[in-house]
Amino acid sequence: MTLSSLSPSLRRRCRPLLPATLVLALAACASSGGLQPQGRLLDADSLHSERTLATSDLAVAAFPASDWWRAFGDPQLDALVAEALAGHPSLDAADARLRQAQAQAGVARADRLPSLSVSGGYTGVRLPESMVGEELGGRYMGSGQVAFDFSYGVDLWGGKRASWEAAVDTVHAAAVDAQAARLKLASGIVQAYVELDRAWRANDIAEQELERARKTVQLVRQRRAAGIDSDLQVRQAEARIPAAQQQLQAAQQQIDAARTALAALLGQGPDRGLGIARPQALDVAALQLPGVLPSELLGRRPDIVAARWRVEAAGKQIKVAKARFYPSFNLTALAGVVAPNVGDLLRSGSTFAYLGPALSLPIFEGGRLRAGLSGADAQYDLAVAGYNQALVDALREVADQVNAVRSLEQQVQSQQQAVATAGSAFELAGQRYRAGIGNYLDVLSAQSQLLGAQQALATLHSQQLLAAARLTQALGGGYAPPADGVAGPVSSSSSVSPHS
Structure with a gap:
């Protein structure tokens, strides 16, 4: 039965009840009261790093360039990075996720428009x-x-617009993620190349050790022939040769492994690594630390920028959930x-x-709307927590690498002195042994010390190169805001207000 089917007199009696019925319906509607997110964005300036970074003697300069790996001065490295960035499965996956986010934004936009079909x-x-x-x-x-x-x-309450804006923010995050994937790949190429350089240095040291062992064997055999040494000294000297050969074989295995790793990072098969020549003499360029940390780091680290866009998207999803409570x-x-x-x-x-x-x-939804809003609040809190953690991790990574660069520079200087001293000791022990005033144990001890010092110096040099690359990556790896300004909101004041 409808109101129009009632008699005129009954209809007149029913009309005054309509406003009261509407008020009761509104009173019975699902309420969003008491639900709000708890997450709060960290202020970058509250994470003090002035004292830690002030101890660094690095020069103050701008952020790294987009082609920062060229500072190592190796054309082959430049070509490998360019080859990897031209096409790699990880980059294809990141680009596909970006296109997927763009398609979802298109669907959200279409939901705001009228539809007409024939x-x-x-x-x-x-x-x-x-x-x-x-x-x-x-x-x-x-x-x-x-x-x-x-x-x-x-769209009476802006829910559809908020859904579309959230999808657009997700597109921005996916676009930054695609840039982050390129930075990660370039950094992986550089670090694998440094490992190849370290393996070649180990190969050089093993060859030098093998040459020293062979010369020592010749000397000991001459002394035994002269009746000065015994077979014991000869056997001890000869034992150094297979040990040096084993080190040489291990270094070759490390070279092969580094080449295979580089081939995989290029998206190619292992045979591609066979064509990678020995790196040129890689050296650490004059590292420079921007003087605008930590606030400017927010817009230079792609992981932080992407996390900030996800916070924006999650905040707009709260508006979408709230709009479902209204007519x-x-x-x-x-x-x-x-x-x-x-x-x-x-x-x-x-x-x-x-x-x-x-x-x-909506009058009675069995708690569905409140559960949906509560879930949107939780998703916002997760996004905020992810952003805050990314910010804390970024500053930790910068501080760690600054400390590493400073410490390794001092360690390399000390180890260079140790190598020079061990080399002099080995030469002196050899001279005394040839002159008959020293024994073979002194030569053996000096030779072992020289080998260890050379190996330690090669390791420290590689760690220096890695620290330089990691510091550059920690500073954003050359990421810069796009020309269209879609870099992402990087201050807490630009955030949406889901708490209101």
Whole structure:
């Protein structure tokens, strides 16, 4: 029964009840009260790093350039990075995720717009007389129809706009993630190349040790022939040769492993590594530390920028969840023509139309809307926590690498002195042994000390190169905001306000 089917007097009595009924319906609506996110964005300036970074003697300068690896001065390294960035499965995956986010943003945008569709068809039927009688049965009846269907959901509370904006923010995050993937790949190439350089240095040291061992064996054999030394000294000296050969073989295995790793980072098979020559003499360029940390780091680290965009998207999803608590208004219209014969579709008597505005109001959802809003709040808190953690990790990485660069520079200087001293000791022990005033144990001890000092220096040199590369990566690896300004909001004041 509808209001229009009641008698006029009863309808007059019912009209005053309509406002009261509406008030009761609104009072019974699901409420979002008491639900709000708890996450708060960290202020970068509250994470003090002045004292830690002030102890560094690095020069103050700008952030790294986008092609920072060229500072190592090796054209082969430059070519390898360019080859990797030209096409790698990890980059393809990042680009695919970006296109996926763009497609989802397109869907969210389409949900804000009206929809119009057209349909047409022809229906024919013949029913038996035994079922519908002689009037309709026993003959064929057909009709053709063309209809236009229009639908539009009015965005009264901005929920659809917020959903679209959240999707756009996700696109921004995916675009930054794609840049981060390129930075990670370039950094991986550089670090694998440094490992190849370290393996070649180990190979050089092993060859020098093998040469020293062979010369010592010749000297000991001469002394035994002269009746000065015994077979014991000869066997001790000869034992150094296979040990040096084993070190040489191990270094070659490390060279092969580094080449294979580089081939994989290039997205190629192991044979690609066979064509990678020995690196040139890599050296640490004059490292420079920007004097605008930590605040400027927010816009230079792609992981922080992407995390900030995700916070923005999560905040807008809270608006979407809140909009579901309010009434929604939809407008549907259907118009078209229908006629028994297709040729009669254009006649005025064949038209039909339908208009269906609809207002819906959630009253009882069994807690579904509150659960959805609570989930959106939790997702926002997760995004904020991810952003805060990324910020803390970024400053820790910068501080760690600054400390490493400073310490390794001092360690290399000390170890160079140790190598020089061990080399002098080995030469002196050899001279005394040849002169007959020293023994073979002194030579053996000095030789072992020299080998250890050389190996330690090679390791420290590689650690220096790695620390330089990691510091550059910690400073953003040359990432810069795009020219269109879509770098991402990097201050807490630019955040959406899901707490209101």
